[in-house]
Amino acid sequence: MIYIKSHQEIEIMREAGKIVAETHELLKKSIKPGITTIELDKIAEDFIRGKGAIPAFKGYNGFPASICTSINHEVVHGIPGLKTLQDGDIISIDIGVLHKGYYGDAAETHPVGNISPEAQKLIDVTRQSFYEGIKFAKEGYRLSDISHAIQSYVESFNLAVVRNYVGHGIGINMHEEPQIPNYGLPGKGPRLKANMVFAIEPMINIGTYDVKVLSDGWTVVTLDGEYSAHYEHTVAITDGEPEILTAL
Numbered sequence: 001m002i003y004i005k006s007h008q009e010i011e012i013m014r015e016a017g018k019i020v021a022e023t024h025e026l027l028k029k030s031i032k033p034g035i036t037t038i039e040l041d042k043i044a045e046d047f048i049r050g051k052g053a054i055p056a057f058k059g060y061n062g063f064p065a066s067i068c069t070s071i072n073h074e075v076v077h078g079i080p081g082l083k084t085l086q087d088g089d090i091i092s093i094d095i096g097v098l099h100k101g102y103y104g105d106a107a108e109t110h111p112v113g114n115i116s117p118e119a120q121k122l123i124d125v126t127r128q129s130f131y132e133g134i135k136f137a138k139e140g141y142r143l144s145d146i147s148h149a150i151q152s153y154v155e156s157f158n159l160a161v162v163r164n165y166v167g168h169g170i171g172i173n174m175h176e177e178p179q180i181p182n183y184g185l186p187g188k189g190p191r192l193k194a195n196m197v198f199a200i201e202p203m204i205n206i207g208t209y210d211v212k213v214l215s216d217g218w219t220v221v222t223l224d225g226e227y228s229a230h231y232e233h234t235v236a237i238t239d240g241e242p243e244i245l246t247a248l
């Protein structure tokens with residue numbers, strides 16, 4: 001069942017989303033060649049706790065860090081560690097916050113120094129595919145209209161949509177119904193209503209959409225070793241335009 005939030009609940013989620021967005025802005029300034037992902041993790045955790053919130057990923061199903069840091073061919077759930085970012089890398093950072101009992105969740109892929117035109121195109125298409133999707137995050141459309149818009153846009157650039165990992169509802173739980181694939185036919189699934197809240201998150205690969213999980217049990221990588229990018233926001237359906245709760 002898709003839980004319809006009250007206006008009061010969405011207001012709290014708006015506060016949670018603001019902390020997520022501010023954390024992303026802080027990390028964006030710190031991404032450069034030479035920094036380790038565990039240093040980025042500490043910057044994020046200190047900031048989130050300083051706001052009186054909780055890093056939602058830390059301990060979630062045993063995840064050992066406050067944020068996910070996925071580099072180059074890593075798709076999602078990369079674990080921060082001692083690896084140093086190099087010029088030409090791309091890094092996807094996923095941040096979740098628990099604030100007053102409600103979650104906010106957003107991800108973005110960033111360049112590290114000077115990256116290839118192919119990598120920049122991947123980042124740009126992934127980000128824009130989210131905005132193509134939320135054109136349909138409005139009352140009256142069906143859930144798969146979002147999915148279809150994302151897939152159609154991405155595949156027009158000969159890029160691939162990851163199948164194994166999808167978006168989700170969000171609220172008092174990090175993951176609520178429904179699942180939101182980034183692919184599919186239009187006109188399917190539940191009809192959208194005001195005060196539904198979703199985490200919409202295209203994960204896009206340069207090569208095959210097939211992925212695998214590394215032996216650490218968390219890090220998802222592309223099967224062919226090609227780069228992957230990720231873009232996500234927590235979005236509230238309204239009686240008008242969708243509201244991105246995790247944007248400043």
